[in-house]
Amino acid sequence: MKRYLRQQYMPHIWCPGCGNGIVLGALLRAISRLGWDQDRIAVVSGIGCSSRATGYLDFDTLHTTHGRALAFATGLKLARPELKVIVVGGDGDLAAIGGNHLIHAARRNIDITTICVNNRIYGMTSGQASPLTPKGRLATTAPYGNVDRPFDLCQLVQAAGATYVARSTTYHVRQLCNLIAEALENRGFSFVEAVAQCPVYYGRRNRLGTAVDMLKYYRDHAVTVRAAQSMQPEQLADKIIIGRLHHVVEPDYESEYARVMEEARRRADR
16 A cells, blocks of 8 residues: 555554544555556545545645535546546535535536545544534533434435445445445445544543444444345434445536537537
8 A cells, every 4th residue: 555655744643543544545445456547546635634634645636625625626527537536524524514515516426436434523623513423422512412413424415416325334444445446436426434433532522432442333333235124213223324325327427518518519610
């Protein structure tokens, strides 16, 4: 993996036990497996713990403003459609201030792969509740328990029009790598949610134990898509459904836009 990393910026600044490194490793292994040209990959991020990944990756990278990674990535993909564009962001960045960009990127089915590192908290700013913090969990902005219902981002982007949607955890590393590889190969908007541990802010405040304890929780509470199909809603209440959740083939935005441009040229030449 060293060829994909800017080693001069190591060691990284992530907290001990953080899941960001596991997700980053899964992404790099997926890219390595596909054999993509390193010079034709662009990775875009916003602001947050996971968004620091662009600083460590030896691709063309763009570290943008809070919540706007998908807006920048959309412009980049339309200007340079030959590039493989990947967005890495957290649950706060993508689901809160960036939520509208997420919906419309999925609606357009633009050929971007988005990886959401869901640690269920705003980690970089010391542990505020995010749109994915489970109800009842503690945060600096919810000292008596979070009263908001969390998003299911996978259901949201599927309803908005994403053509590939998947979820895994940092415990299920091999599956996460496989799902990211599938997402990268999909032509259209792809979304992979990686449920990750934050032992320092989320785990410690909610007394969830060490990073290893949190990984064991993911092991014990994850169910496959196939298994979930035979379970009742009450059985799934505290479960994490993992695997490929949705995959359809639809025209991507760039192809549709190119078709319109060609039609405009044809009419102009009449």
